[in-house]
Amino acid sequence: MKIKSLDLKTTLQDNDGDQYIDLSKPTFAYLGTVGIKSIYSVSQDEVMRPDKISYRIFGTTAYTDAILKINKIFNPFSIKEGDILVIPNLSNPGLHYKSPADINKITANENDVRDQFSAKELVNKKDKGRIERIAAKAKKKKAGVNTPLPPNVLPSNKKAKEFKKGRIILGANLNNPKKRNS
Secondary structure: OHHHHHOOOOEEEOOOEEEEEOOOOEEEOHHHHHOOOEEEEOOOOHOOHHHHHHHHHOOOOOOOOHHHHHHHOOOHHHHHOOOOEEEEOOOOOHOOOOHHHHHHHOOOOOOHHHHHHHHHHHHEEEEEEEEHHHHHHHHHHOOOOOOOOOOOOOOOOOOOOOEEEOOOEOOOOOOOOOOOOO
């Protein structure tokens, strides 16, 4: 299966010559100003198969990732018969698919990442209250922050990976609890 955003990913190479695709940086950003193509109802033969949906609508599986991202589907196996999907307008894919460096220019604001998880229109009252309490609590802490991020998102000023002695260290700047001697 061909997925357009994978072609734009950066390839990393270690000292042994092994190559890896850097999946940590986005290559797709949808500009809401271009609108949507249509609303789509998932049929029985498309259950858990966003690639089939992409092929049926666009004539290629290359835009599977766009359908998933626009509909905030993180697990393609969760797609069920009768689900209603928004189909993005991709009449000019060059507007949306960019190299990681170009995407960073579009989504440079740290709040964009946080807003994906706490967009006001997507959060119920109970969760909205929780988010507000977490933000207030974070500000009071000694090393508090003004805008707390989800646990799996680093602030934009920190790097998610480091290269040391020919090795790639993922999560190098994550806070890991110290092991206790029992």
